[in-house]
Amino acid sequence: MTPPDWFLQLLGGAAILVLIVLLVLVLRGLRTAQKNQHPSEPPPVPRTDEAQARWQTHVQRVMRPDAIQVAFDRESVSMGDDTHDHWRLLVFEQDMPLSALLERRIHSVLASIHGGQATWLFQVHQPLEAPIHHGQSVPAWSDRVRVTDVAVVAQQWTRPHLFCPDFPVSQIGQGLLYARYLAQRDPDEVVAAYRAESGVREVVGGRSSRFSPGSVPPERRVMV
Incomplete structure (x- = not known):
């Protein structure tokens, strides 16, 4: 006996509904799996031959034992x-005056401020x-340092204003060349407010080079 048409239509509709429900469940499962999956880290980008050659040249230049070195x-x-x-x-192939360093070369290690x-x-x-050496370890330095204000440098200037007679950078020796950020203060006002009697002072807990060459x-050396 053949089932009536209404029964066949009802059966077909039920089958379609079951398929739709199964499809929805499968899609939800796929979305949940994607959310729970941790994204993998992208593989490191290998250096090209050209980049590797530049790096090797940099290493050869900055690691020369006879080069002049100044901590910054x-x-x-x-x-x-x-x-x-x-x-x-900072690594130098040859000695240079402090004024020459502070003209444009020093800006390679200074922050470039928006607005110029x-x-x-x-x-x-x-x-x-003098530092206390313990074998091959990094020497221990005293916290007592002499701080000397030597120059004002402005991003908008082409040359520095020196507070002292010019001198070769090699004279810094085991000292530290340190740059204090004065934000957008007018550099002319900073120069006008300078007082020679307070330009050299001894402090405890100041900064010194604290390094063994x-x-x-x-990676931490810059050819100037």
Whole structure:
């Protein structure tokens, strides 16, 4: 006996409804699996032959034992900048006056401020006591340093204003060339407010170079 047409239509509709429900469940399962899946880290981008060659050239230049080396550090310019270490070892193929370094070369290790105006007070921090060496380890430095204000550098200036007679950078020796960030203060006002009697002072807990030349990797060296 053949089932009536209405029964066949009802049966077909029920089958279609079951298929739709199953399809929805499958799609939901796939979406849940995708959400729970942790994205994999992209593989590191290998250096090209050209980049590798540039890096090798950099290493050869900055690791020369006969090069002049000057430790450098600067203040942070923002909260985000605080997360980065600004200490660098400046490497020179030959000696040069401080004024030449502070013209344009030094801007490679200074922060570039939006708007093109930033004022920096450069200081030399010299340790007042010789470091204590313990074998091959990094020497221990005294906290007593002599701080000398040497120049004002402005992002909008083409040359620095020196507070002292010009001198070769090699005279910094085991000291530290330090840049204090004065934000957007008018550099002319900073120069006008300078007083020679307070330009040299001894402080405890100041900054000094605190490094052993052989322990500084090429990543932290900058050819000037």
